[in-house]
Structures are given as structure tokens and as C-alpha cells.
Amino acid sequence: MIKYCESTYKTKRWKTREVMVGKVGVGGNNPIRIQSMTTSSTRDVQATIDQIIRLADAGCEIARVTVQGMKEADACEGIKSGLLQRGYTIPLVADIHFFPPAAMRVVDFVDKVRVNPGNYVDRRASFKTREYDDASYAKEIEKIEEKFTSLVEKCKSLKRAMRIGTNHGSLSDRIMNRYGDTPQGMVESALEFARVCRKNDFHDFMFSMKSSNPQVMILAYRLLVAEMMSLGWDYPLHLGVTEAGEGEDGRVKSAMGIGSLLLDGIGNTIRISLTEDPWHEIDPCQRLVALASTYEKKQGMPPFEEIYRNIEKIERRTVNLPRNISLHRDGTVFISVNKSDVEDCDFYKKLGCDIQLSLPKLKRTSADCIVLDKDVNFNTPILKHLQEMGMSVFSYNPIEGGVKLISLSELDKLAPAPSLLAVIIKNESSTEWEKLLKTQPALIVLAPEDHRLHYCRQFFYWLQMQKLHLPVILHFNYSCIQEDFIIQSSAELGALLCDGLGDGIWLKGPYDFDFLRNLSFTILQSTRMRSFKTDFISCPSCGRTLFDLQDVSKRIRARTSHLPGVKIAIMGCIVNGPGEMADADFGYVGSKPGKIDLYLGKTCVEKDIDFTHADNRLIELIKKHGQWIEPEIVEEFT
Structure with missing residues (x-):
């Protein structure tokens, strides 16, 4: 490298x-x-x-x-x-x-x-x-x-x-x-x-x-x-x-x-x-x-020399996904649930489900897998229904149709090993990782408590050396305040995912699990792995800006935030228009006082649109190019 x-x-x-x-x-x-x-x-x-x-x-x-x-x-x-x-x-x-x-x-x-x-x-x-x-x-x-x-x-x-x-x-x-x-x-x-x-x-x-x-x-x-x-x-x-x-x-x-x-x-x-x-x-x-x-x-990890990571382009690991676990090929979202979570009247909504005819349905933003804390009884209609819908359930205790979670130290004690098995690796040494060679689990949960970035890099390097194509879920547990949590988890997870290392996220901490789910999806989208909503590129405003950028940005987001995979740039001036929005699909750019230009990629396709009509014209442009979908209608569940 x-x-x-x-x-x-x-x-x-x-x-x-x-x-x-x-x-x-x-x-x-x-x-x-x-x-x-x-x-x-x-x-x-x-x-x-x-x-x-x-x-x-x-x-x-x-x-x-x-x-x-x-x-x-x-x-x-x-x-x-x-x-x-x-x-x-x-x-x-x-x-x-x-x-x-x-x-x-x-x-x-x-x-x-x-x-x-x-x-x-x-x-x-x-x-x-x-x-x-x-x-x-x-x-x-x-x-x-x-x-x-x-x-x-x-x-x-x-x-x-x-x-x-x-x-x-x-x-x-x-x-x-x-x-x-x-x-x-x-x-x-x-x-x-x-x-x-x-x-x-x-x-x-x-x-x-x-x-x-x-x-x-x-x-x-x-x-x-x-x-x-x-x-x-x-x-x-x-x-x-x-x-x-x-x-x-x-x-x-x-x-x-x-x-x-x-x-x-x-x-x-x-x-x-x-x-x-x-x-x-x-x-x-x-x-x-x-x-x-x-x-x-931090003192750091023992020295090792990487030879597989490519800093000139992103190359994701080759991974063999198990057929009987609902892992998403573009990045999987895991969520921990405890007894009070399951009893919450908003449980389905916090998992990201729609409610149709008073029944939960999976949608694009639903968690892929849930992990039951030890105080949760699996034999409840709610959890069984989620499993029937296709959401995988992980547990530290054996459950019917579920995936058993065990520590690495327990792996060689299993006789026989369950067919659906996930191994949690925390701070074990590379010598202990060799247990995976004998009994290969369906997936690995990588959960270091310290040196997260460097420990994970060393583990992925070991996987490549051993030619193991097991999927790896990054499980990071935080106890800091929420503002620090957003920054720290994005930096640590992003440093790995942006290098193609990791196949999913399992965030844990003293935060609402609806917040954890949304943040997990946002991190995956920001790494360009899994798109679940519109990606907005908007400048921070400066003395060149020709309209109230914050107000316009909120207005456009409110009308277009439901378009997964679509990138919309909102730029206050021509300098921060085609010169900054790089890979946006559509651009909304201030061209002169009271006027907006619309872009398709880097090409200006409509000029000098009156500011009062520009929002509607942007939506018409998106529709014209076949990237508009109607917002989902969700039945309230009470």
C-alpha cells in the first residue's frame, strides 16, 4: 500500500x-x-x-x-x-x-x-x-x-x-x-x-x-x-x-x-x-x-503492514452473504431491543415499519435485524410477526428460527455448532481469531471496546490474509452525550466503511433506538453504500448567496426528501453552483437576484426562473427525467 x-x-x-x-x-x-x-x-x-x-x-x-x-x-x-x-x-x-x-x-x-x-x-x-x-x-x-x-x-x-x-x-x-x-x-x-x-x-x-x-x-x-x-x-x-x-x-x-x-x-x-x-x-x-x-x-495496536487496502480507489471486500439471514448487500442495519422497547406502543414505527390496515409492513427504512436483550421473551406475537415478515432476530439464547450470538471464547465449546451462528469479537488477539478457521460462523460481529479503528483494520487485514469472506457487522457501543455520539460514530465507522471495510452497522448506547436506526442509515448513505432518502448537497451560504439558503433548503427538503438515490444540489450562487455540486443529479442555483437556474448534472437546462416558481419547476424537472415517486402514505398506528 x-x-x-x-x-x-x-x-x-x-x-x-x-x-x-x-x-x-x-x-x-x-x-x-x-x-x-x-x-x-x-x-x-x-x-x-x-x-x-x-x-x-x-x-x-x-x-x-x-x-x-x-x-x-x-x-x-x-x-x-x-x-x-x-x-x-x-x-x-x-x-x-x-x-x-x-x-x-x-x-x-x-x-x-x-x-x-x-x-x-x-x-x-x-x-x-x-x-x-x-x-x-x-x-x-x-x-x-x-x-x-x-x-x-x-x-x-x-x-x-x-x-x-x-x-x-x-x-x-x-x-x-x-x-x-x-x-x-x-x-x-x-x-x-x-x-x-x-x-x-x-x-x-x-x-x-x-x-x-x-x-x-x-x-x-x-x-x-x-x-x-x-x-x-x-x-x-x-x-x-x-x-x-x-x-x-x-x-x-x-x-x-x-x-x-x-x-x-x-x-x-x-x-x-x-x-x-x-x-x-x-x-x-x-x-x-x-x-x-x-x-x-492511545498507545495503538501492535505494528502490522497492510497490503490489501487501496488508497487510490474504494474496493469493497468480497463477501459471501448467508441465504437464511436478512443481510442487505449494500449494508445491514442492526438494532438492539429490550423489554421496554418491545412494550412501547410505537415499537413498529421506531423499527421503521409502515402500518397498513393496522399491521406492520417492512419498508426501505426498516431495520434489517434486531438483537434481543436477555430480558426479552421471544415468544410474543410482535417478535414472531417481525420474523415472519423477513426481519432476522438475533439472541444470546437459542430461539426458534433465530440466530444465536456467542463470544469467540465460546466458539470451540459448541458441540455441535448451530447452523445459524454469529460470533462476537471484542478485544481478542490474532491468535484467538484462528478459532474462526475451524468453525466458520454465518457472520462476525466486530465489537472492540477500544482502539476501534485500528483494531478493526487489523482484523480485516487478517481476514484477507486467511481468504475468509465472512460478512462483518461493526458493533460499536457508546456512552457519551448524543452530540459527541454523532461525531464519534460517524468518524470511526466512516473511516472503515469508506475503505470498503464492514458490511453493516450495529450501534448501541443510551439513546432511543429509533434515533440509532436513523443514524445508522444516514451513515450508510453518507458512505454511498445504501441510499434510503434524497442526498442533499447544499452550500453553507456566504456573501455571494442570492437567496435565503437556509429557508429554501428546508422548503425543498420538505418536498423532495423521499427520493432515494436522487442527489439534489441547492446552491446560493453560480460559483457554488456547477463549480461545487460535482456529482449532483439536479441543481437549484441562484444566478442573479430573484432568479434561479436549474441544472441537470452540470448542464444548465433552464435559466432565469422567477424565484417564486423555482421550487415547482425543480419538481417538474425531476418528474420529466423519471426520478420522481409519490410520497408514501402511512397509516397512523395507535
Whole structure:
């Protein structure tokens, strides 16, 4: 496997050089820094100052503002001055797309400039298929050097920092031609600009590799670090899942992408991009940093060298699913139930069942398997009915038609072994795992109590070495508060599932099992394994946004959230439209005040729709392309 981090069996931070952003050090021996971005118009100096102060008071360490033109660039002088007058030294970052003159102006006033290598030199209209031979490609590289060098020189002379921020959805046509819409292309896009910096002996820069797809984002950062390691480079990394959305969905996606990298010791500064007020981004960032810190303090697993995991693309394990257990090929959801759960009048609904003619029916969001706590009597009509519907029942005690759960230490004591058997592995050594070779169960429940990520990696490596194709359910038990639980479970499970390791989720803890079921499905969807609802890609808003993004996002979600497998992007402006929504099926993009453009993929198919009609036109577009289904009508069960 290509080396992309200091260690795959423990969390050891990859040491980068330090880059100063104002008075805040990024990389080196500094802690992981937390960033956010204002949503006010940058021209509104006072509103932007107020937002940055609120961010700083919440724990934000670096603040970014959008700079789309000269007026915004000039406003940054007043913003910086106003912050200093009120005693705030938080670094100010200017976000630049498409307009190099604004970058040259604003660098006088800010501490860092972010440029997007996909559109800093390439024009907005140039994203189309073209053929490049070596000579024409070389001319394009010369054009980058010609237009970018002046900014590099000015940053160097003024001691300003820079972020080369690649986005999955806004790669140049020359990158798309040579590499396609790939993580490898994202890396090369950043390196094109980094080489200009290095040629001019400018090293106060860092990278980002953002995507709305956590898997693409993870691969891109890993490939970039691997390339830097091979080149002897050591530039810091800013981590983020772009356009993550809102609420639990946004936190799960972000924790999955950012957390996976932090647990590998990669990343020096982070931002969670939510379609919410920016100060709401700080708390989940702080929780992610705390999780990474906890992992860094762990001693780690005994060293082992992986040879099967591929960091260049996702490859799921080959698994033989048993025919007589209801495991889903795209990821199975397990739920624990106790006596009070079964007696709850909402038991069926919490399991995700529909009620039709007063009887429960399985649907897309129903749990696949339930695990009975020891206080549950299986001989109840409810549990028998679930089994008859096709939901597998697991129990620590033998039950008719059920699957028996046993510990690994009990495996060699069974004589004879039941035909339906699941073995729980907790913290046993690799020597003890060899019991599985003699008596192979129907499936394995992997439930480490500590070192979850690294223990599981070692176990999957052992399975591959032994050529065992048994399905593995990841069973993680938490006792933290719910906000930490969402972040921690998404990061730890995501780090495995995004690598194709694991065939299902069994979450447990002091939380309502309806919440556990929904979160399990959300994690599976965020890994692009199992789709059960619409996948929304929505930007966090900024000074470019042309409508109330939070209100519109909630409105569209309310009408379209029942479309499994459909990806809808809700973007506040043209910069965060086709340039950011990468792999969305449909796009709703602010094009000018009061007007919306609709996209099919990256192609604009309807322009300048009046804002009041845009929601209905989006639904008409979805229907036109055969991806609309009517919402399910569910009978209330009382």
C-alpha cells in the first residue's frame, strides 16, 4: 500500500512545516485549528465584523470572507481595521474565485488568500471537453505561471499565507481531459499551482482537497499526502467536506470525511460547512478535534503492514452473504431491543415499519435485524410477526428460527455448532481469531471496546490474509452525550466503511433506538453504500448567496426528501453552483437576484426562473427525467 500517513495502526500526526496566518500558526507543533466563513455581504463591513466577532467568541480561530470583486476587496481593509479596534486579532482570509485582480488588491489587507486552481486562471466558460497534446498542455501550464506568479510574489513580499484550495466540482478542462473527474485530478490541479509557488521560493501555503462526497475527499487528501511524502514536501492541510448540508446529515458527512483523516494523523486545520449560521459550525469542529486528541493519546495496536487496502480507489471486500439471514448487500442495519422497547406502543414505527390496515409492513427504512436483550421473551406475537415478515432476530439464547450470538471464547465449546451462528469479537488477539478457521460462523460481529479503528483494520487485514469472506457487522457501543455520539460514530465507522471495510452497522448506547436506526442509515448513505432518502448537497451560504439558503433548503427538503438515490444540489450562487455540486443529479442555483437556474448534472437546462416558481419547476424537472415517486402514505398506528 502507498504510504500516505505516519501509521495505519495508531494515530500519529504527520508533521508539517508551520505556516503563519496572521498570528496563528498552522501545522508544525500547533494544535488543529478551527475555521469558518461569514455569510454576510462582505461589502457590509459592520455586519461582517459582527459575524467574525461572534465566530471568534464561539472558538473560531481563522475567519474567511468571500471576495468576488474590487468592492469586496476594499471592504476587507475596513473589516480588518474594525476587528483590531475592537481587540480581535483573529486572522482574516479572502476567498477568491475567477477574478485575480481582486486577489492582488485584497492581499494588502488580509492575512491569507484562498485561490481555487480550477478557476483562478481558467475562465468560467472554459469547462468543456477539449483535446490536449503535450505542447498545448505545456502552454496551459505557462499561462498559470504567467497569471499566478504576481500574486505569489506579492504574498511573499508581504508575508501573507495562501491556500491552494482544490474543489472536486471545479477542475479545469485540461485536468478533466487528462485525469477525469477523479481524486488524482484534484491532486494534480493543486500541484500545478504549488510548483509555481516553489519556483518562486514561496512556501507559506497550504492545501485543501474538498468534495461533497466524503469518499472522494478522503482519497484526494491521502493521494496528496502520499505525493508530498514522495517529493519530500511538508505543507499543511485544511480539511473539509464541501456543501455538507444541514443538521445531522451535514455533521455525519463532515465527521466521516474530516474525522477519517484526523484519525490517520492528517490535517492541520478544519471547517465543517453547514447550511446553518456559521457559529453553529464551531461546536462539531471542537468535538472532532477532541476525538482526534483522544486517539493520539492511545498507545495503538501492535505494528502490522497492510497490503490489501487501496488508497487510490474504494474496493469493497468480497463477501459471501448467508441465504437464511436478512443481510442487505449494500449494508445491514442492526438494532438492539429490550423489554421496554418491545412494550412501547410505537415499537413498529421506531423499527421503521409502515402500518397498513393496522399491521406492520417492512419498508426501505426498516431495520434489517434486531438483537434481543436477555430480558426479552421471544415468544410474543410482535417478535414472531417481525420474523415472519423477513426481519432476522438475533439472541444470546437459542430461539426458534433465530440466530444465536456467542463470544469467540465460546466458539470451540459448541458441540455441535448451530447452523445459524454469529460470533462476537471484542478485544481478542490474532491468535484467538484462528478459532474462526475451524468453525466458520454465518457472520462476525466486530465489537472492540477500544482502539476501534485500528483494531478493526487489523482484523480485516487478517481476514484477507486467511481468504475468509465472512460478512462483518461493526458493533460499536457508546456512552457519551448524543452530540459527541454523532461525531464519534460517524468518524470511526466512516473511516472503515469508506475503505470498503464492514458490511453493516450495529450501534448501541443510551439513546432511543429509533434515533440509532436513523443514524445508522444516514451513515450508510453518507458512505454511498445504501441510499434510503434524497442526498442533499447544499452550500453553507456566504456573501455571494442570492437567496435565503437556509429557508429554501428546508422548503425543498420538505418536498423532495423521499427520493432515494436522487442527489439534489441547492446552491446560493453560480460559483457554488456547477463549480461545487460535482456529482449532483439536479441543481437549484441562484444566478442573479430573484432568479434561479436549474441544472441537470452540470448542464444548465433552464435559466432565469422567477424565484417564486423555482421550487415547482425543480419538481417538474425531476418528474420529466423519471426520478420522481409519490410520497408514501402511512397509516397512523395507535
